[in-house]
Amino acid sequence: MRWPAKRITESSKKSFGMYEKAMPLMARGVDLIHLEVGRPNFDTPQHIKEATKKALDDGIVHYGDFRGELKFRQALAAKLNHSNGIGVDSDEVLVVNGLTHGVYTACMAGLNPGDEAILLEPYYPQHVNKIELAGARVVAVPLDKERGFRIDAAAIERAVTPNTRMIVLVNPANPTGRVFSRTELEQLAAVAIEHDLLVLSDEVYEQIVFDDNRHISIASLPGMRQRTITMFAFTKAYAMDGWRMGYIAAPRDFMPALLKITMNDVAHVNVFIQEGGYAAVTQSQDCIAAMVAEDQRRRDLAVRRLNAMPLVRCAVPEGSIYTFPDISATGQNSADIADEILQRCRVVVETSTFYGANSTDNLRICFGAEPYERIEEAMNRLEQYFIDKASA
16 A cells, blocks of 8 residues: 555654663663663652543543533633733633643644644644645744754744744753743744744643743734643653643634544543642642752753763753753764664663754653662763763
8 A cells, every 4th residue: 555645754654762762671671771762760649540540440431521620621721821821711721631632632723724733843742643734834033042942033923924834932941941031932922923824732740940031922912812732741740651631721712623623533531540730730839849849950961971982962951850961072973872872882862863853962861761779870881981982
């Protein structure tokens, strides 16, 4: 069978990155330290589990509201108003099967064949697939690497054409660990308003922010509420990656288009896990503070050790669970370095080429995926690797 070209592209062929290359070793039982997969190394907090188990025992097992259960959407709307500054009510919130499903829904509803969507490079590669599935074309615009991967609004504006429909933003950023400043977001917003563009804002790491940095939802800025589709998930902050639950905040007049997608591909999110989500939002947030504090401890370890290694420079991540060290001093493409590290060190890190064809000088290291002691061991192995490479 000959598949349509938009179904199979170079981006869809590399959807699993270094994890796929590690699979044969994993199948042989080789002990690998996984720093490539962006998953939290915590268990879901107990009160969230208990609420979900109680929902099953109480018989909450039948069809529900296509948009998500009302009390859950009301709680999410209250959170969005209070924490994100996004003025919505429950009818402007849609519960989805994780942020991945949310982005897919937004792309299918917001893009038509022939449209263009701007991605800020380095970008999250799964966003490429969703744009292409909608029949649209990806236009990659580099972040300003020389200034710490800042948003370059002038470069974005130069990339706008009559076919441009959407700008995709990930904030806090994967893979760079940046938390974009208000000034950067205002400059991006000015471009979107000037050219009447949608902004799709992926904010899955909104609660994992370090030091004095502050996450700002772009939809909270003047003129942006009516043109922004903002997506959130319980994946990272609540360690609920396997639950597959997230939500979209969007203008009221955009909701019918979103519902047209979700009602036909999943109907609605499982009703009983929404009880767990409701407990997560409405009960104590101390669990997040504890997990973020541990993430920061692991971040500090990784950054300190990486910067002590020859041929490596590593900025301090402002948010997310990733470092993005520069290994350009090796003179090798990051894909080759990542392959060597896998084979010699039995550590799995991601190559920056996974995040865009022009991103060749960095590795993405997830410090949230393993316990502190395993990260320490990974740093020992990486240190020896770069010492050997520097002396070769």
